[in-house]
Amino acid sequence: MSVGGIEVEGREAVAAEAQLDTANVEGRTQWQLTWRRLRQDKVAMASLVVILIIVALALAAPLFVSITHHPPNVAYPNTGEDVAGNPVGPGTNGFWLGTDGTGRDLFIRILYGARVSLFVGFVTTAIGAVTGVSVGLIAGYFGGVVDTVLARFTDAVLAFPYVVLALALAVVLGPSLSVIIAVIAFFSWAAIARIVRGQTLSIKEKEYIEAARSLGAGPFRIIFLDILPNLLAPVLVIATLYVPIAVVFEATLSYLGLGIQPPTASWGNILADAQNFYQTSWWYVVFPAAALLITTLAFNLLGDGIRDAMDPRTERVFAAGRARRRRRRGKRQALADGGSDVSHVVPSVPPAGGS
Amino acid sequence: MSAPAGDDVLVRVEKLVKHFPVRSGGLVRRTVGQVHAVDDVSLSVPRGKTLGLVGETGSGKSTLARCLAGLIPVTSGRVTFDGRDITNLPRRAMQPLRREIQMIFQDPYSSLNPRRRVGAIIGDPFAIHKTAAGAKRKRAVQELMERVGLNPEHYNRFPAEFSGGQRQRIGVARALALRPKLIICDEPVSALDVSIQAQVLNLLADLQRDYGLTYLFIAHDLEVVRHVSDSVAVMYLGRIGELGPRDPVYGSPRHPYTTALLSAAPAADPDTAAIRKRIILAGDVPSPIDPPSGCRFHPRCPKAQPLCSQDEPQLEIKAGDAATHVTACHFPVMAGENLAAVGRSGSS
């Protein structure tokens, strides 16, 4: 053990430590350490704040309606459109960000679009995470035929062009929120399952799993006590990085007309209509696009930040001497010190439909 | 075997064979070969004693250990524990036996779950076998920690906060929890600094004395094995080359491989070191997928003759040896022989 950064062994060390520390010191959990590191990452913290603001704004949308007196689906052809029938710009006639093609309050519609996007983002990621973790765990832990079948099925799902599926479902079910959720969840569970399977496979090789088996632990105990806790870190990173993918997915599908139908506001269908007004009303394109961009950027930066905070290679919170020795011992020990190897956790290529 | 008849044998292995299939890639995997990890090994460990198992990487010693512990199924042969046949027992039947057979692992950094507290790790055996719970379990764990030289007040710490040597002690405490009869030590000190090794070895010796433990001690370092073992088995490529009580094997090794291994260890006495020449073995350890014909050691053996590539030698008592010291070699090393001076075309 280390006393003041110097390695000391044996009974003298025990005595020395007893003098230094108080009894029953609790070790800091991995989560506490990660949070500490995350707090020092300014970019990640800023992103977290931005996300909280967006969520707050979305939840407070009805409040803004009562302030501006402009419900999201009500058109104002008199105050909201100019002589030629085009949208009016930001700041005119009490429209904070201007109006859209039919004279509706753009700001309010963007807020309501945020509700849709965040809802879809969180719900589909949650579904995808739960399903993906289950499938990935089972495939990774049990191996053999189960693994082969599940892994190939997962690969097939991943390679499937999502647009085709969206088209087909839209024909049968009619374009709607359900189509979007079905398609996105269908894709995201597969991506998460693949990563979880990989992580499970590498965790399974660790000696402490073998130790648990030699103690007589059954598969469930091993899965829940030994494997799952080591999975939570990569899964959290992946989930955070998948929310923006889901948000973009929804926007793309709504843009194509396969998702949320007008008059319900969605950033996607707002931007679809905005195409008719390029020449005259730049705000109609810029503001919804900015909202989308800021949201996805914030989640991406936060996800990257969490991943870096969890990866022990990037930062040393401890004394320099210990750090030098750790660096020499390398990644192997660093991982054993409570980090997880999340450095390779990168979400699958987001669909080119914009992801 | 290594124990004379009538002695109390705790673990016996008879003609143990473990082959791993080698599969080709592709959708439908075909078996294209076998890894002969363990090929017809027989040995036994008397109660309360330590059998040292030595060999290079690929010799099959770790595989043998895992077969003994019931962690991997056996291809053929028999494992007997305390009079019971435990070969390939189904999980349920094996469960109570797990209290009696325990393992200590090599890597202190990956043999403990980094996410769990040390108290929970050591308390695992109590939880799994439902022998103690709550405060009683905590007390038992803290007693164990004290016994192995850890501060019981570190109950709530994570493995990351301990040094390598201490982590191995945690592993020892975990193995000791249910007072097993047999502890299989798979290279328990190989990953530790030399100065720490002695401490852990001393701890193991103390525990053996206090609790009447039986050890199967696996290592690749002969000097470590000499320190702890009552008898020694030397493995090469899945087979046992030499087997016997410690002093005869170290004092008068018969198998050329044993002799070569011993010559590689630095001698404490500088005079002896000056006289003794290193025996350099030619070539690398062949692949266990396609072991050499006849005696598996013959491609690298300085004493090899044509007979060695045709006929696989069996374990036999060689001239002048005790009944418990057996060697598998057609041309064993005799007293006064200096292998370093022997060429491959070999004159003795």
Place this chain on the structure above:
Amino acid sequence: MAIVGFLIRRILTGIVVIWLVATGAFFLFFARPVDTVARQLAGRAATPQVINTVISNLGLNQPIMVQYWHFLDNLVHGDLGYSYYTGESVDTMLKQDLPPTISLVIGGLVLWLVVGLSVGIISATRPRSVFDRSANVAVLIGLSMPVFVIGELLILVVFVPLNRHGITFIQTGYAGISQGLGTWLGHMILPWIALAAVQAAVYTRLTRGQLLDTLGEDYIRTARAKGLSERRVTYRHGVRAALTPVVSQLGVDVGQLLGGVVVVETVFSLGGLGQTSVEAIYTDNLPVIIGFVVLAAAFVVIANIIVDLVYALLDPRVRIA
């Protein structure tokens, strides 16, 4: 030769996959109550007589397996039916729509690979430089943006101002090469950028990561120690090893490429396969949609075979097994 065997096996598997997809689509659409199908096909304002006509004309009353058989039969003969909306044969429609899509796919693919790989390689060879950092920022933004937003912003920021000042080089819509190379380029350049941007970001990050990992390996250090020039080390050894995961990623991305194609065609009104099939949703034009689905499956299968071939070429360790 092993390659021939490999090809045959993959082509056969591919045919099976396409058949499965076509079957799935067919049953998804037509295995519903006859009334629902007919009503959807006939349009929302259809009277019962019209619906009956539709049912008898299309044989929707026949047992589903009979319909399926006809469908397969036609499919094998290359006949995808007729568009209910315009009366044209689907084949003709799809053929008309092919050129814009192909122009888009090839140009976009080239652009994204070139940009992605080169930026990735340069970033990896100059880690933490100004170039690397700005590239990282660009990648992050690119990853966060949906393709259609990029497209719209491009139009807003490039096309509209240029047009306003009388520069007509950049246009929306499609013009074939037959109308002049310059014209074709002018129509295609923004769509290419839109399609390539996100994927280029992904591939830049992927290449950079892979190359950095590879360059850290011991055998690279050995090559340098042997005295090989830095350039040779990077390209001959590093890039080659780093390329293989990129290539295998391509196989997975083919499916996503289709999504991007659909979106870009819609944004820029290119009128290709993608746009047509999306519009077919609005008109419930089932044959067109089935046609697109089958073509998409064929495209994915073929692309994957090509990718596997390239992968085997790059990595001699991979046996074509």
